[in-house]
Amino acid sequence: MARLDLSQKLAILSDAARYDASCASSGTTRRDSRDGKGLGSTEGSGICHAYAPDGRCISLLKILMTNFCIYDCAYCINRVSSNVQRARFSVDEVVQLTIEFYRRNYIEGLFLSSGIIQSPDKTMEDMLRIAKRLREVENFRGYIHLKTIPDAAPELIEQAGLYADRLSINVELPTDNSVKAYAPEKNPATIRRAMGDVKARKDIAAERSFSGKRGKRFVPAGQSTQMIVGADGSTDATILAQSTQLYGDYKLKRVYYSAFSPIPDATAKLPLIKPPLAREHRLYQADWLLRFYGFGVDEITAARPDGNLDLEVDPKLAWALQNRALFPVDVNKASKDMLLRIPGFGTRTVGRILSTRRHRSLRYDDLLRMGASLKKAQAFITAHDWSPGGLTDSADLRARFAPPPEQMSLF
Amino acid sequence: MYTVPLPRIGTDIAWRDAAKRLIGAGVSPDEVLWNFDTEMDTLFATATPLPPISRRIKAPQSFVEMANWVVWHKDPQRFARLYALLWRLRHQPGLMQDRADPDLAKLRQMEKGVHRCKHKMKAFVRFRDLRQGGERRSFAAWFEPTHHTIEPTAPFFARRFADMDWMIATPDVTAQFVDGNLSFHPGQPKPDLPEDATEALWGTYFCNIFNPARLKVSAMTSEMPKKYWKNLPEAQHIQGLIAGAEAKVQEMRDTAPTVPPERAAKIQRQLRGDPSTED
Known part of the structure; x- marks a missing residue:
């Protein structure tokens, strides 16, 4: 296979990353580079630097470190059994792309995710090298979102939280059974444990010691997760109940709903459908009502006997x-x-x-x-x-x- | 009658100073003409000196904050509208809390417009590398804001891009940041900026992060209106992406599931801890 150049790798590894809905760059600590010794700032609200014709905001350089993956999740473009073209960025390539895009005001920062290569620990270590280079060598003060590998060692996740503004771990599907059916190598209990770890460490970092000092900042913009909607048979009531539990148990900043969307080289196990965009939109509206308007899940989902939201009215x-x-x-x-x-x-x-x-x-x-x-x-x-x-x-x-x-x- | 000249650079401070003097001297709104950047025919401009600062009238903080935004709006009536509200505030101190008052609602709407313009400038300015060598790298951009927003927005870029020199040119005012110092200069026509190879990589990213199965053009244009497209390097790809989206998705649907690559079975066996596959 011919060696891929940077542009080809970027094409493959952003194509592989577009199914992750999150692009938030808000809610972290306020930082700037007025001292002239670094690059970047974060000022509370995020900035959407561009919009693609799918209506989604482009705030971060959202890429995979590599799309090689040893897992076989049916809904995923990068699963091991797919014949999609593979690529891998070097540490240097990701760092240079991030910095050069940032200097031209294209982005707020980096959202780095990855396929699992060799082992979860090895993958997480490689991602950490990128984050560390950005923070410690390039003095980058923009936004970093790291997709955490749930099976990675807790020490690695802890380190990730010191470099990143946000960590996320995707629960992938609304129920444990669906995860078992479509993502056989992933373990819902491990995913929850990792989310629990992040929450616990964030709580510790927020506490003051006897001298009144706070610990080192740990994921100041919190953690988020994503659920794919429409790949399995879960109802909206099931999905929203799951979200409510996630918001409560792990103090998540956001639960993202991602309408299952056609991928190249799909598996026979999961036939391609038209992505249920209207349903996704109603779920976000319901999610807002739960968090900011004082509604309960039961009230919102009681309107229809089948446990799904009304698609015609909000x-x-x-x-x-x-x-x-x-x-x-x-x-x-x-x-x-x-x-x-x-x-x-x-x-x-x-x-x-x-x-x-x-x-x-x-x-x-x-x-x-x-x-x-x-x-x-x-x-x-x-x-x-x-x-x-x-x-x-x-x-x-x-x-x-x-x-x-x-x-x-x-x- | 007072005619108050307001400069294009430093409009906010000039308006505030004049308003303080006029309100202190009890000058009613219909006795004041605001002349932004000498747009007014000098025939009507009379050079009555502004009254000295006499009595200090304290305006509510919320008014001062709102005025600091509204002065950058492009509506020629902005100064008069602000002063008229300030005049009413003398006898209606609770007015700022009345979110339904038509005069205030209009000013709030203008404030919102300036906010939006500032936000869009933060988002859509695109720098090009000038490749000038030297210790600090230098970049430049051309931008066409809807309102006179470069002055209140430039400090954002100074906080963010402090380790490089940059210039943002607009038809109105040009902001320059050199060796850590921010300065403003008269506007200029669009400068000739050198080509920047990184724009092609950015275009590659823009095309590939787009999901053709979720085409939603109106959601894009409501947040990234077409008036900005001519200065956004990625916008040249939009039409092609939209035109090709359906075919791309159809291709995904039509392609029969393929046989997994050879290595897949081996990797999966290893993952399950089957020792017979170690090699």
Whole structure:
């Protein structure tokens, strides 16, 4: 086989990395390089430097160190039984790509993942060499996300947490049985143990010693995970229950849902489908309701008997349509908890309502200016000059929110 | 009538200073004309000197912060709108909390526009390596912001790229960072920047991180509007990626599952700890 040049390797190893949904570069410590001795900064919010035509943000250089892999996960482009072309970056190549892309303002940092080569420890050690070079030799102060190899030795994971802003370990599929069926070499218990380790070490690092000093910073942007949606038969209720448990047990920053998407050289074990993008979108909306709007999993998934979310209307609207007896809600009097449950009101709108109504009574037009989506909200609220009348209980209310027509391609 | 000249560089400080003097002297909004970068015909500009700082009127902190953004908006009315709100604030101190007041809502919307523009500048500036040798590397970029956003955004680049020299040229104002010092100069036409080979690698990355099975063009254009494309080296690939996406996915579907490579069975046996495969 002819030797691959850098551009060919980059093509293969970014192609192999695109099935990982995470591209976050936010929420880490604030750093800069004003001292002139290093490169890079992180300032709280992430930056999306470009968008691909799949609508996804490009914030990090997301690549695999190598796509050689000894595992045989059915959903994965890099599984050992696939005939996809293989490549491997040297430490130097990854470091140079990261630094040169960063200097041109293409990226916020590096998201490094890898196939498993030889052994989990060996793979993790090689990834650590890259992170260490970036931090200690190049004085790189941008963002680093390392995909952790769950079976790697705990000391290696600990080191990774000192260099990286974020660590992630993918739970891959929503249930243990699915993991067994489609990722036979992966062990859900090991994955959970590794996530537990990261959480425990992060907790220790956050504690102050008797002298009041904090430990060394350990994954300041926390850990995240990813689940593939639509490869197995799990319902949305199963998926969301699993997420809730993950958020609770391991204090995850994010659970990413990745619609199972066609891969080159697929296996007969897992036929290719059209990726369930609408379902993925509804799961993210439900995930938000669970974390920021005070909803419980049961409430969100109760709307349909099959345990899946309604694909035609968003989960908050679906819940409101099922619970019309609680509406309409008076925006001038309702509690914050209840305001958050009104379809078309986001957390920001609710904050604005609370601060303004201390001064005066709110009208319909006021809500418009505050950013509420009244097309959705109007049936569920009363305001100083607005009452929905019979709208709240009208039989055709659901039909008013019929799915929008599909957007035509711009080209 | 007061005509207040506001320079293109340092607009924020000049406006703040003038507003302080005018509000302190009780000058009402309809007695003030704001003249940004001498855009106004000098025929109407009268050179009444600004009143001295007399009485200090304390504006709410939230107003000061908002004004610091709104002054960079491209709307010629921005200074007058800000001053009119400041005038109302004298008798309505709670006004800043009223998120539904139409005057404030308009200013907040302008503030949001400047914020977005700043965010897009942080994201979409693309430096080219000038390959000038010397101890510090030097880079340059050409950018066309929607508002006058280079001045409030340049410090971000100074914090991030402190170990290199750089220049961001815009039609309006050019920011320069040399040996750790940031300075602003009048704008210029698009400079001729040397080719940079790394742009081709970036294009390779852009094409390969794209998943053709998830084509969602409107999601891309809402975050990366077309007006920015001409200065983004990766944007030249967009049309080809969209045009070829369906065929690529169809090819994945049509390809029959292949026979696993020879090494697969051996690696899997080793993984299961079968000693007969050691060689």
